[in-house]
Amino acid sequence: xxxxxxxxxxxxxxxxxxxxxxxxxxxxxxxxxxxxxxxxxxxxxxxxxxxxxxxxxxxxxxxxxxxxxxxxxxxxxxxxxxxxxxxxxxxxxxxxxxxxxxxxxxxxxxxxxxxxxxxxxxxxxxxxxxxxxxxxxxxxxxxxxxxxxxxxxxxxxxxxxxxxxxxxxxxxxxxxxxxxxxxxx
Ligand code: NI
Numbered sequence: 001x002x003x004x005x006x007x008x009x010x011x012x013x014x015x016x017x018x019x020x021x022x023x024x025x026x027x028x029x030x031x032x033x034x035x036x037x038x039x040x041x042x043x044x045x046x047x048x049x050x051x052x053x054x055x056x057x058x059x060x061x062x063x064x065x066x067x068x069x070x071x072x073x074x075x076x077x078x079x080x081x082x083x084x085x086x087x088x089x090x091x092x093x094x095x096x097x098x099x100x101x102x103x104x105x106x107x108x109x110x111x112x113x114x115x116x117x118x119x120x121x122x123x124x125x126x127x128x129x130x131x132x133x134x135x136x137x138x139x140x141x142x143x144x145x146x147x148x149x150x151x152x153x154x155x156x157x158x159x160x161x162x163x164x165x166x167x168x169x170x171x172x173x174x175x176x177x178x179x180x181x182x183x184x185x
Contacts, residue, residue, distance in 0.1 A: 001034035003042040005059045008104045009153060009182055018055070018062045018149045020085050024127045028065065032082045032125060035059055035067050040078055042103050048171035050075065051103065053141050055148030058104050066145040072137055083122035083130070086146055091115040099165070099173075100144060100154050108182060109173060111163040112154050114140045155182045 007013060021028060035054045043051035053068040064085045071077040093116040101109045118139045120132045134142050144154055158164055161181045165173040 001038040001041075001059060003038060003045055005034070005038050006042055006054075006103050007058060007060050008106055009155070011104075013057055013060055013062065014104055014148070014153050015151045016057070016062060017151045018057050018064045021063050021065060021123075024084060024123065024125060028063075028084070029125055031056060031059075031061055031063065031065060032067055032080075035065075036078075036080045039067065039069075039080075039103065043075070048167065049101065052137075053080075053145050054103060055145050057148055057151075064149045066149065068138075068141055068145065072141075082125050083120070083132075083145075084124070084127075086120055086122035086142065086149070088118050088142065088146055089121050090119040091143075092117040092119075097163075098140065100140065101167070102144070102154050105153060105155055105182065107167045108155065108176065109165045109167055110155055110158040112140075112144075112157045114143045118142055120146075 038059055039051040039054045052072055056063045056065040066083050066086055067080045070079045095113040095115050097111040097113050099109045100112045117135045120142050122130050124130050164176040166176050168174055
């Protein structure tokens with residue numbers, strides 16, 4: 001897979017719930033590998049952006065599987081972790097707003113409220129249960145990706161069009177013209 005396999009809004013699939021994965025096999029592993037390849041290919045095409053994570057729905061597969069970068073600070077580190085049927089079991093702290101982007105929402109960033117700490121349970125590619133306590137940016141990424149598995153795109157959580165920005169080719173953000181505001185489903 002490459003960046004062309006990544007679907008973008010308003011593709012209706014992005015507003016559908018994905019299905020739980022009941023059986024992990026070679027096709028599951030292949031899907032994860034394909035998603036990682038697509039994310040890295042996308043990143044290589046985007047001078048000012050970082051491919052932090054991807055949910056299977058973003059390559060049109062309605063399965064509850066997400067891949068998350070292991071190191072958000074080092075583009076040279078291209079390793080990812082795979083989370084199958086991920087669920088937030090506990091969210092803690094006062095939600096805070098930070099700018100967020102998405103591979104399925106081209107050039108648009110928006111301020112979204114997210115919890116600073118979440119406990120996540122999931123399965124790994126071997127089918128073993130994993131539990132992660134995530135804080136900071138990783139907590140935000142889990143909330144964003146698990147939203148994808150539930151058919152929610154970050155722009156659906158932006159409560160004011162003034163909180164949306166366009167990433168320009170020089171890497172700077174500009175205010176979004178109200179007429180180009182992405183529509184909710
Ligand atoms: Ni996204």
